[in-house]
Amino acid sequence: MKFTRILLFILGLVPFCTQAQLLKAKAKYTRADTLRGMLTPLRTCYDINYYHLDVKFDIDKKFISGSNRFKFTATENFTKLQFDLFDNLKIEKVVYKGANLPFKREFNAVFVTFPKTITKGSKDEFTVYYSGNPVVAKKAPWDGGVVYTADSLGKPFVATACQGLGASVWWPNKDHQADEVDSMLISISVPTGLQDVSNGRLRKTTDLKNGYTKFDWFVGSPINNYGVAVNIANYAHISDTYAGEKGNLSLDYWVLSYNAAKAKKHFDANVKPMLKAFENWFGPYPWYEDGYKLVETPFLGMEHQSAVAYGNKYGNGYLGQDLSLTGWGLKWDYIVVHESGHEWFGNNVTSKDIADMWIHEGFTDYSESLFIESNYGKQAGLEYNLGLRKGIDNDGPIVGPYNVNKEGSGDMYPKGSVLLNTIRTIINDDAKWRDILRGLNKTFYHKTVTYDDITGYISQQAGMNLAPVFDQYLHYKTLPILNIENVNGRLYIRWIAEAANFTMPVKIRVKGGEYKFVTVTNTLKPFEIAGLTKDNVEVDTFNYYIGTLIE
Known part of the structure; x- marks a missing residue:
C-alpha cells in the first residue's frame, strides 16, 4: 500500500490527503471502530478454515450478488459469533444445515445465533447470501472499495482494493488480520467476453449460458482478507517461469490486450531480478503453490497475494519519480518491486493488528534498498536508503492504537526502512542480518504476528537487546x-x-x-x-x- 504523502511529495496532490483510507487522522474511536478492530470472544470462538466466495458482478449497475461459505473450527463452546459486512450491503439470508439462522446487525458487524451449542474442536459451516452496491472507490487504493472504469477501447475495467477499509466492504468474512483462512475458492461471474483474474490458480472457466462466464480461482495457502482480489477486464495472458529456490515458479502476467508487447518487455526486465534479490534476502517466494502474478489494474498498485495489482504505466520509478531523489529509484519499476516485496512482509508475515502495519510497510520499504544493493552494490542501496529520509515527517508514533483498526504514522514507510538499516549497522554482520531476514520469513511462515514477535526475534538472533531501539523509533515521534x-x-x-x-x-x-x-x-x-x-x-x-x- 502506498501512503498519501508520497503523492503529496512528488505531485502536490493535496486532495488525496483527505481521501486516504489508511492514513487519515482520527482523534477518538467509536463502538464501530471496536467492533471492526477488536478480537472479541465472538470472533475468537471460531477459526476460519475455508471460504468459498461466489459472486456475480453486474458492471452496468455496479451491483454484486452471491454468497460466501464459511467453514470453521470451534475454538470454544459457543452459540453466537460475529462476521463482518458493510451495512450498505443486504444480507439475504444466513443458512446453517438447510435452515435460516437469525442474525442482528450493528454498524458493519453481523451477529449470528445458532440453534444449539457449537462445541469446542468441532468443524462446522454456514453460508451467507448477500447483494448490493458496494462502495465505489474514488482514489484507489487509498480510499478503498470497487473501481469501475473503462480501458482506452471503452471496455469495462473493474478491480477491488480494500486494505484498511476492510474486505467486508464487498464480501462477508471475519474481517480481522489475525485470522487468515487456510484455503479459499474464489468464483467470480462476469459478463461474457471479459475475464476475471483473482488470487491463486485458475481451476475452471464455465459459460453460464446467461451472458455471464464464471472463473474459479483456488488459493491453496493462507490468505488475508484484504488480499483477496477481483480484477475484470479484456485481458491478454503472458506466461513464464522462474528457476527459484524451491524449483520452477510460474509467472503469469494479465494485462490489457493492447499492452501485451510492452508489458512482456517491461516485466522481463523487472520481475526476475526482483525475485532473485528477494529470495536471496528473505528466503523462497512464499506462494510457489499459488504462483506469482502481476495483474494490470486501473489503480497504481496493491499487494494482493499471488495476484499483485499493477498500474505504474510500464515505466520505472514511482509514476516516473524517484522517491529518494538519488537517481537509484529510476532504474527499476517501484510498483513491481515494492508490491512484490509485500509477498514476504505483509502476505507471508502478517501483523495481527493493523496498528503494527509497520511490519508490512517498514520491511517492504527497506526491501527496495536491498533490491538496489543486489543489483547495483551496497553503497547504492545505502544511498537510496539515506535519500528516503526526505519523506519522513516525524509527526507521530509509527505504532498505532490497538483494537480500533487504526495504523500509526505514515512514517512507517521511510522511517521504518531507515530504522532497519540502523539495526543492520548495529549488528555489524551482514551475513547474520541476512539470516535474520530469512529467519523471520521461515519462523513466521504463513503466520500472523505481533510487535513482540518481530522485535523479540530480531533481538534474540542478533544476540543483543534491541528493544529500546525499536521502542524509541516506533513508539515516539522524536529521534534519539x-x-x-x-x-x-x-x-x-x-x-x-x-x-x-x-x-x-x-x-x-x-x-x-x-x-x-x-x-x-x-x-x-x-x-x-x-x-x-x-x-x-x-x-x-x-x-x-x-x-x-x-x-
Whole structure:
C-alpha cells in the first residue's frame, strides 16, 4: 500500500490527503471502530478454515450478488459469533444445515445465533447470501472499495482494493488480520467476453449460458482478507517461469490486450531480478503453490497475494519519480518491486493488528534498498536508503492504537526502512542480518504476528537487546539525540531519548579516521577515543538516523 504523502511529495496532490483510507487522522474511536478492530470472544470462538466466495458482478449497475461459505473450527463452546459486512450491503439470508439462522446487525458487524451449542474442536459451516452496491472507490487504493472504469477501447475495467477499509466492504468474512483462512475458492461471474483474474490458480472457466462466464480461482495457502482480489477486464495472458529456490515458479502476467508487447518487455526486465534479490534476502517466494502474478489494474498498485495489482504505466520509478531523489529509484519499476516485496512482509508475515502495519510497510520499504544493493552494490542501496529520509515527517508514533483498526504514522514507510538499516549497522554482520531476514520469513511462515514477535526475534538472533531501539523509533515521534559534552577538557556522552533505559551503540571517529563502536546509554558518562576532541568528532549519521548535540 502506498501512503498519501508520497503523492503529496512528488505531485502536490493535496486532495488525496483527505481521501486516504489508511492514513487519515482520527482523534477518538467509536463502538464501530471496536467492533471492526477488536478480537472479541465472538470472533475468537471460531477459526476460519475455508471460504468459498461466489459472486456475480453486474458492471452496468455496479451491483454484486452471491454468497460466501464459511467453514470453521470451534475454538470454544459457543452459540453466537460475529462476521463482518458493510451495512450498505443486504444480507439475504444466513443458512446453517438447510435452515435460516437469525442474525442482528450493528454498524458493519453481523451477529449470528445458532440453534444449539457449537462445541469446542468441532468443524462446522454456514453460508451467507448477500447483494448490493458496494462502495465505489474514488482514489484507489487509498480510499478503498470497487473501481469501475473503462480501458482506452471503452471496455469495462473493474478491480477491488480494500486494505484498511476492510474486505467486508464487498464480501462477508471475519474481517480481522489475525485470522487468515487456510484455503479459499474464489468464483467470480462476469459478463461474457471479459475475464476475471483473482488470487491463486485458475481451476475452471464455465459459460453460464446467461451472458455471464464464471472463473474459479483456488488459493491453496493462507490468505488475508484484504488480499483477496477481483480484477475484470479484456485481458491478454503472458506466461513464464522462474528457476527459484524451491524449483520452477510460474509467472503469469494479465494485462490489457493492447499492452501485451510492452508489458512482456517491461516485466522481463523487472520481475526476475526482483525475485532473485528477494529470495536471496528473505528466503523462497512464499506462494510457489499459488504462483506469482502481476495483474494490470486501473489503480497504481496493491499487494494482493499471488495476484499483485499493477498500474505504474510500464515505466520505472514511482509514476516516473524517484522517491529518494538519488537517481537509484529510476532504474527499476517501484510498483513491481515494492508490491512484490509485500509477498514476504505483509502476505507471508502478517501483523495481527493493523496498528503494527509497520511490519508490512517498514520491511517492504527497506526491501527496495536491498533490491538496489543486489543489483547495483551496497553503497547504492545505502544511498537510496539515506535519500528516503526526505519523506519522513516525524509527526507521530509509527505504532498505532490497538483494537480500533487504526495504523500509526505514515512514517512507517521511510522511517521504518531507515530504522532497519540502523539495526543492520548495529549488528555489524551482514551475513547474520541476512539470516535474520530469512529467519523471520521461515519462523513466521504463513503466520500472523505481533510487535513482540518481530522485535523479540530480531533481538534474540542478533544476540543483543534491541528493544529500546525499536521502542524509541516506533513508539515516539522524536529521534534519539547523541549528546557529546566537553567537561573540563574531557568528553562525556549520552543519549537524549524518551524510551526507558535507551541504549544504542553508535559509530564515532576522529574526522577522516576509522569508525569505532561506542556503547552509549541515557546516562552521561566519560568516553575516550585517541585524539578525539569536540571539534574533530564525526558521528556516522549516514547509517544512523539520529540527532546530534555537541557542546
